[in-house]
Every structure is written in structure tokens, then in C-alpha cells.
Amino acid sequence: MNQLCPLLATVLIATGCTQSSADSSLPSLADLYTESFKIGVALNPGEIAGDEPTAAELIAGQFNAYTAENDMKWERIEPTEGNFDFNVADAFVALGEKNDAFMVGHTLLWHSQTPDWVFEDENGDPASREIVLARLKHHIEAVVGRYQGRIHSWDVVNEAFNEDGTWRDSPWLRTIGPDYIARAFEFAHAADPEAALYYNDYNLFKADKRDAVVALVQSLQTEGRRIDGVGIQGHYGIGYPPMEELEASITAFGNLGVKVMITELDISVLPFPSTAQQGADISLDLELQAELNPYIDGVPADVSAALADAYRGLFELFLKHADVLDRVTLWNLTDASTWRNNWPMRGRTDHPVLFDRQNQPKDAYWALVNLKIYHDREN
Numbered sequence: 143m144n145q146l147c148p149l150l151a152t153v154l155i156a157t158g159c160t161q162s163s164a165d166s167s168l169p170s171l172a173d174l175y176t177e178s179f180k181i182g183v184a185l186n187p188g189e190i191a192g193d194e195p196t197a198a199e200l201i202a203g204q205f206n207a208y209t210a211e212n213d214m215k216w217e218r219i220e221p222t223e224g225n226f227d228f229n230v231a232d233a234f235v236a237l238g239e240k241n242d243a244f245m246v247g248h249t250l251l252w253h254s255q256t257p258d259w260v261f262e263d264e265n266g267d268p269a270s271r272e273i274v275l276a277r278l279k280h281h282i283e284a285v286v287g288r289y290q291g292r293i294h295s296w297d298v299v300n301e302a303f304n305e306d307g308t309w310r311d312s313p314w315l316r317t318i319g320p321d322y323i324a325r326a327f328e329f330a331h332a333a334d335p336e337a338a339l340y341y342n343d344y345n346l347f348k349a350d351k352r353d354a355v356v357a358l359v360q361s362l363q364t365e366g367r368r369i370d371g372v373g374i375q376g377h378y379g380i381g382y383p384p385m386e387e388l389e390a391s392i393t394a395f396g397n398l399g400v401k402v403m404i405t406e407l408d409i410s411v412l413p414f415p416s417t418a419q420q421g422a423d424i425s426l427d428l429e430l431q432a433e434l435n436p437y438i439d440g441v442p443a444d445v446s447a448a449l450a451d452a453y454r455g456l457f458e459l460f461l462k463h464a465d466v467l468d469r470v471t472l473w474n475l476t477d478a479s480t481w482r483n484n485w486p487m488r489g490r491t492d493h494p495v496l497f498d499r500q501n502q503p504k505d506a507y508w509a510l511v512n513l514k515i516y517h518d519r520e521n
């Protein structure tokens with residue numbers, strides 16, 4: 143039995159904490175944190191389809207905000223020009239409506255997972271700014287327009303900056319120029335004037351990247367464009383990132399008058415090949431090394447406790463800044479579905495989220511339950 147359960151049981155009785163309607167045996171993180179921020183999760187097609195009943199119970203009971211992990215990316219939704227595949231996205235929206243969840247569209251513009259045709263003319267040469275802009279507009283109108291009023295928010299632009307705060311050399315920048323971000327926000331706002339619009343990136347605790355995003359938000363605000371929030375992705379490890387730097391970024395973005403979301407939270411328990419490779423640079427694909435894959439058969443108790451401590455530390459910070467934090471989304475439901483098993487090298491066994499490979503709650507889950515109960519009793 144989980145060591146923290148008896149403690150939880152005592153506190154639950156003392157506080158009269160309500161239990162999840164979807165799973166009679168677990169308290170609901172979404173319910174517990176409802177007055178502080180939303181608790182979200184990224185979903186894959188099997189989870190959207192409800193393939194596993196216990197996973198479906200967790201999705202309905204533990205989370206009140208959903209993001210499609212991959213199925214609203216350009217390559218999935220418009221693989222060839224003008225030919226849209228909305229099948230999984232439609233099912234995703236239907237699930238959100240069934241469970242009354244806050245829906246996040248991910249993502250309208252990204253340097254990755256965008257088909258080559260978007261940037262090429264009929265001869266395979268680089269397309270003109272006008273053509274690429276027209277394709278971007280058409281894509282955003284089609285996708286945002288289809289889900290108007292049903293997808294409540296959009297990661298409009300994903301990962302536009304390098305670690306040093308310079309602009310990422312992407313096909314978007316090369317073909318359209320630096321106003322591509324403003325154009326994307328303009329098109330998204332026109333397609334659904336009520337939808338909340340976000341800029342989303344990883345490693346935003348780094349000062350140079352933070353400054354670049356502050357400047358971006360300020361420039362959009364100066365132009366009078368709608369921007370509602372900054373998404374701090376949150377692909378972390380044990381002891382990483384430095385809390386004071388993350389806090390500085392939450393504060394800096396909050397001071398701009400926009401909301402802050404932790405949009406893609408996971409905490410790897412595995413060793414990184416090097417600190418330079420922390421983050422989420424999707425182009426990394428290193429060779430599998432056995433010494434970097436130590437927990438194939440499960441994590442020892444001390445590692446499980448360290449993960450719980452890491453989650454507790456982050457959520458203490460998030461609760462401190464609940465006035466500007468709108469949502470914390472876990473990037474994947476269980477350790478079985480986490481992308482971390484295949485990044486930065488394929489075939490590892492990671493354990494970075496709150497539910498294990500059998501859909502069972504981990505020490506990290508109970509740490510977040512207990513943290514909020516104690517937090518509420520003290521405040």
C-alpha cells in the first residue's frame with residue numbers, strides 16, 4: 143500500500159474532502175485544485191477513444207482541461223493541401239463536451255510536424271511569403287473555425303525562440319519573416335473572437351528565453367493584438383529547473399497582464415545525457431545507452447519519493463502564484479503513454495507522470511493531494 147495513503151485517509155475524513163464522481167476510490171485533483179487552477183492532461187487517440195476503462199475514469203475524474211497530444215498538429219489535421227482529417231480532433235472535442243472539460247487546441251503553428259508542402263511552391267522551391275501566409279490563414283480559419291466556441295483556447299504559436307532568446311531559424315521565419323507570429327494571432331482571433339490565445343514554449347525559465355517572450359508579448363500588446371497567456375511547457379527532471387528562475391518567469395509573464403499556464407508538465411526520473419540536452423528539442427534522437435535506462439523494472443522507493451518531492455516543490459510554487467496561473471497540464475496520463483520513453487533516445491523506460499503503467503496513482507499523485515489539503519487547512 144502507498145505509504146502516504148493512511149495520512150491522506152485521516153486528512154480526508156477530517157476535511158470532509160469530496161471524492162471524484164468518476165472514480166469512487168480516488169480524490170479528484172481537479173476538484174481539489176479547482177479554486178487555484180485547472181488540472182489538465184494531454185491525450186492520445188486511444189485515451190480519447192476510451193480504449194481502457196480505468197484510463198477513461200482517470201481522465202474524467204482527475205482532470206478538467208484536455209489537450210490533444212498530437213492530433214491537432216498540422217501534419218495530422220491537414221496532411222496535404224486542403225485535405226483535412228478531423229476524425230480524432232472531433233472525438234477529442236466530443237470527449238471534452240461529455241466531461242465538461244476546458245479544451246486546449248495544440249497547436250496552430252510550429253516549426254515541427256508541419257508538412258513540407260506548406261513551404262514549397264509547385265516546383266518544390268521555397269514558396270513566397272504571400273503563398274505561405276495564405277496557407278497559414280486558410281489552415282487557421284478551417285481549424286479554429288470548425289471548433290469555434292468548443293475549443294476554448296489555442297496554443298497559437300509553439301517554440302519560436304532558441305535557448306539564447308534569438309529567433310528560431312524556422313521555415314516560418316524564412317518564408318514569412320518575423321511578423322509571422324503576429325499574423326498567426328491575428329488569423330486565430332478572427333476565426334474565433336472568444337477563444338483565448340497563447341504563446342507556448344519550453345525552457346522558459348531561462349532568462350534569455352524569458353526576455354524574448356516578454357518582448358514578444360509586449361510587441362503583440364502594443365499592436366493591439368489579442369494574447370491571453372504564455373504557456374510554460376515544463377519538461378523537467380529531478381532537481382531541474384532551478385525554482386527561483388522558474389518563479390522569475392511566472393512573475394515576469396504575470397506582470398504583463400496575461401495568464402500563465404504550465405502546459406506540458408512531466409518530470410523525468412532518468413539521467414540526461416547532458417544538461418545541454420534538457421528541455422524538449424524534438425530533433426534530438428540519440429543512441430540508446432543502457433546506463434541511461436536504469437529503471438526498466440520500476441523505480442526504487444527513494445526515486446519514487448524524489449519524484450513526489452519534485453512535484454510537491456513545483457506545486458508549492460504554483461499555489462504561491464495561483465493568482466496568475468490558470469492551468470497546470472500533465473503531459474501524458476500515464477508512464478506507459480509518456481513521450482519521454484522515446485526522447486532524447488528511443489526505447490527507455492521513464493516514470494515521469496502521476497499514474498503508473500497500470501493506471502495506478504503514484505507517490506507523486508498522493509503528494510499533490512496531500513499538499514493541497516494541507517494548503518487549504520493553513521490558509
Ligand code: G3I
Nearest residue numbers: 211212215248254255300344375406422423424480481485
Ligand atoms: O502514430 C505514429 C505511428 O503510426 C508510427 O508507427 C510511429 C513511427 O515512429 O510514429 C507514430 O507517431 C509518433 C507520435 O509521437 C505518436 O507516438 C511520431 O513519430 C512522434 O514524432 C510523435 O512525437 C510527439 C512529438 O511531440 C512530435 O509531434 C510526441 O508524442 C509528443 O508528446 C510531442 O509533444 C511535444 C509538444 O507537441 C510540443 N512541446 C514538446 C512536446 C514533447 O516533445
